[in-house]
Amino acid sequence: MVENMLKASVNPCIKFDMKSTIFIIPIVIVIGVLVYILSLIILGGLKALNLDLLFTSIMYGGIFEAIIGTFLLLVGTSILALPISIATAIYLTEYAPKGGKTVKIIEQSIDNLAGLPSIVVGLFGYEFFVKMLGFGVSLLSGWLTLLIMVIPIVTKATKEAILMVPEEFRKVASALGATKWDIIRDIILPISMPGIASGIILGMARISGETAAILFTACTLTARGIPATPLEPIISLSYYLFVVIFTSPGSAYTKAYALATILMSITVSLYSIAIVVRFHYRKRKRW
Amino acid sequence: MDAIIKLKNLNVWYGENHVLKNINLEFYEKKITAIVGPSGCGKSTLLKTMNRLIELTENAKVSGEVLYRDINIYDPDVNVIEVRRRIGIVFQKTTPLPMSIYDNVAYGPRLHGISDKRTLDEIVKNSLIKVGLWDEVRHRLKDSAFNLSLGQQQRLAIARTISINPEVILMDEPTSALDPVSSMKIENLMKEFKNDYTIILVTHNLNQAKRVSDFTAFIYYGEIIEYNITDKIFREPEKKLTMQYMRGIVF
Numbered sequence: 001m002v003e004n005m006l007k008a009s010v011n012p013c014i015k016f017d018m019k020s021t022i023f024i025i026p027i028v029i030v031i032g033v034l035v036y037i038l039s040l041i042i043l044g045g046l047k048a049l050n051l052d053l054l055f056t057s058i059m060y061g062g063i064f065e066a067i068i069g070t071f072l073l074l075v076g077t078s079i080l081a082l083p084i085s086i087a088t089a090i091y092l093t094e095y096a097p098k099g100g101k102t103v104k105i106i107e108q109s110i111d112n113l114a115g116l117p118s119i120v121v122g123l124f125g126y127e128f129f130v131k132m133l134g135f136g137v138s139l140l141s142g143w144l145t146l147l148i149m150v151i152p153i154v155t156k157a158t159k160e161a162i163l164m165v166p167e168e169f170r171k172v173a174s175a176l177g178a179t180k181w182d183i184i185r186d187i188i189l190p191i192s193m194p195g196i197a198s199g200i201i202l203g204m205a206r207i208s209g210e211t212a213a214i215l216f217t218a219c220t221l222t223a224r225g226i227p228a229t230p231l232e233p234i235i236s237l238s239y240y241l242f243v244v245i246f247t248s249p250g251s252a253y254t255k256a257y258a259l260a261t262i263l264m265s266i267t268v269s270l271y272s273i274a275i276v277v278r279f280h281y282r283k284r285k286r287w
Numbered sequence: 288m289d290a291i292i293k294l295k296n297l298n299v300w301y302g303e304n305h306v307l308k309n310i311n312l313e314f315y316e317k318k319i320t321a322i323v324g325p326s327g328c329g330k331s332t333l334l335k336t337m338n339r340l341i342e343l344t345e346n347a348k349v350s351g352e353v354l355y356r357d358i359n360i361y362d363p364d365v366n367v368i369e370v371r372r373r374i375g376i377v378f379q380k381t382t383p384l385p386m387s388i389y390d391n392v393a394y395g396p397r398l399h400g401i402s403d404k405r406t407l408d409e410i411v412k413n414s415l416i417k418v419g420l421w422d423e424v425r426h427r428l429k430d431s432a433f434n435l436s437l438g439q440q441q442r443l444a445i446a447r448t449i450s451i452n453p454e455v456i457l458m459d460e461p462t463s464a465l466d467p468v469s470s471m472k473i474e475n476l477m478k479e480f481k482n483d484y485t486i487i488l489v490t491h492n493l494n495q496a497k498r499v500s501d502f503t504a505f506i507y508y509g510e511i512i513e514y515n516i517t518d519k520i521f522r523e524p525e526k527k528l529t530m531q532y533m534r535g536i537v538f
Binding site: 096166168169170171172173174175176177178179182186187190191 | 338340343345368369370372375376378380382384385393395398399444447448451
């Protein structure tokens with residue numbers, strides 16, 4: 001009797017094993033492809049990468065301007081995105097009539113904005129910022145174009161962080177005589193800060209490798225070095241990678257791998273920081 | 288005896304739901320008035336109308352008058368922040384603000400324009416002494432208020448309420464989340480506070496009402512059934528319904 005039961009409980013396990021094998025195959029394929037790509041790029045990159053390359057001007061075969069260009073793009077866009085996104089999120093969660101039409105329209109627009117193909121955003125940036133507003137192909141035009149892609153990400157993250165603030169805090173603070181603005185400033189924003197931070201980092205990760213949006217708005221292959229003002233064009237890592245592959249497919253391959261490795265490590269580390277911030281925030285939460 | 292708060296023909300609706308029906312009630316200065324009645328009959332709503340906190344509830348509608356020292360607090364030219372400074376509230380759920388113990392108590396005074404460090408220190412110390420929390424927390428004022436026990440959190444909430452010198456303290460079942468010892472401490476505080484504050488206490492604990500209050504109002508599904516001196520209402524209630532509730536026959 002007992003043996004029969006044991007057998008009965010063993011058999012399904014064997015069947016289940018076969019099923020799970022079927023499910024494992026695609027996972028192995030996905031992970032295998034990822035590992036292959038990473039090792040190909042990193043191995044290729046390591047051969048070319050050295051400090052000299054990082055700190056030598058493009059004119060002398062380095063990639064220094066591209067690193068600075070990407071850095072300037074990320075920092076500038078984030079600084080511009082923060083106040084706009086936070087203000088939008090606060091309006092949506094605190095001031096706009098709840099469930100009203102305005103909120104729905106704004107939220108829908110933000111979602112649509114997030115889904116726009118980057119080349120389309122780039123085309124808009126070229127028409128509007130570069131030509132119409134006359135900023136030319138410049139760092140400034142690049143910031144504003146990337147802003148369109150970053151605002152939805154940061155706004156959404158901020159909104160979610162604000163919505164997680166417990167209602168009780170508002171009740172208690174109001175009872176002490178706090179105005180809506182007092183509550184936003186003293187309670188909601190400080191509590192939401194980690195969520196907002198992980199949002200802005202995710203936004204930076206999203207645009208760090210962006211090429212299409214800055215292709216005609218911010219970048220030219222110049223020999224002018226680092227831009228002195230935001231109205232000058234830049235060279236970014238992704239753009240330079242594009243140029244390297246496009247202009248000399250054969251000879252500059254090692255440089256392309258070096259660029260790809262740097263670009264990838266920037267993106268991966270930004271995502272990792274965002275995950276760590278979020279994890280830390282969840283653990284610390286007490287209410 | 289002077290009434291500090293008078294409710295006149297007070298009605299409250301949540302959407303279509305008529306939760307408070309024609310309430311007329313007077314609360315006397317420096318007394319403890321208990322409001323008793325079954326759950327969901329409008330006790331907490333009644334409290335919230337008295338410092339306009341009900342306005343945070345989106346679909347709530349209030350008609351009638353709440354007179355505080357003969358001023359209707361719902362008049363358009365009345366400053367709601369001043370109303371809430373003078374009429375404080377302690378909630379059922381102990382809710383420390385997400386800041387340090389010190390900042391929890393100092394938050395109210397800061398909102399009302401006190402920024403001098405020494406004055407704030409003084410207010411924090413005095414408020415914590417009054418609720419008997421000073422000796423327990425004096426060495427960890429910078430700690431998060433969430434590290435306190437529930438009983439301590441509730442006394443902190445009371446300290447936070449008195450930090451801005453209210454005249455009236457509304458208490459919404461302040462002990463229902465607490466253990467008996469912590470509850471006792473809060474009840475003792477109420478008795479001590481009688482000399483300085485008017486207390487309006489919502490409770491569904493009849494023994495608590497009997498122990499601490501001077502007056503008791505019995506509210507049943509949005510209506511005041513009976514209002515009298517606590518001793519009287521418990522010993523010889525005038526209405527049959529009150530008697531039945533006191534004996535646990537109706538809930």
